Amino acid sequence: MCSCPECLQYITTQVSRSVSSVTWLVCMATTLMGCVAGCCLIPFCLDSFKSTIHKCPRCNTTITTVKKL
Ligand SMILES: [Zn+2]
Structure with missing residues (x-):
C-alpha cells in the first residue's frame, strides 16, 4: 500500500x-x-533487465519506475 x-x-x-x-x-x-541471433533475445526474457512501472489503478498515474541495473 502507498x-x-x-x-x-x-x-x-x-x-x-x-x-x-x-x-x-x-x-x-x-x-x-x-x-548468434536468438541469443541476443535472452535479455527480453529476463525480468531483471526490464524496468518495473508502478501505476495508480484509480487515475492511471505512473507513480514510480524502477529501473534495474
Ligand atoms: Zn491516483
Whole structure:
C-alpha cells in the first residue's frame, strides 16, 4: 500500500514491466560479443533487465519506475 500523489488515495500500485533502454543495451552488447541471433533475445526474457512501472489503478498515474541495473 502507498498513497498516490495525484488522487491522494491509498492504493496498491498496479505493477507492469516494460522493456527499457537497458534491455536494448544488453541486447546489443550480447550481439557484439559474437552471440548468434536468438541469443541476443535472452535479455527480453529476463525480468531483471526490464524496468518495473508502478501505476495508480484509480487515475492511471505512473507513480514510480524502477529501473534495474
Ligand atoms: Zn491516483
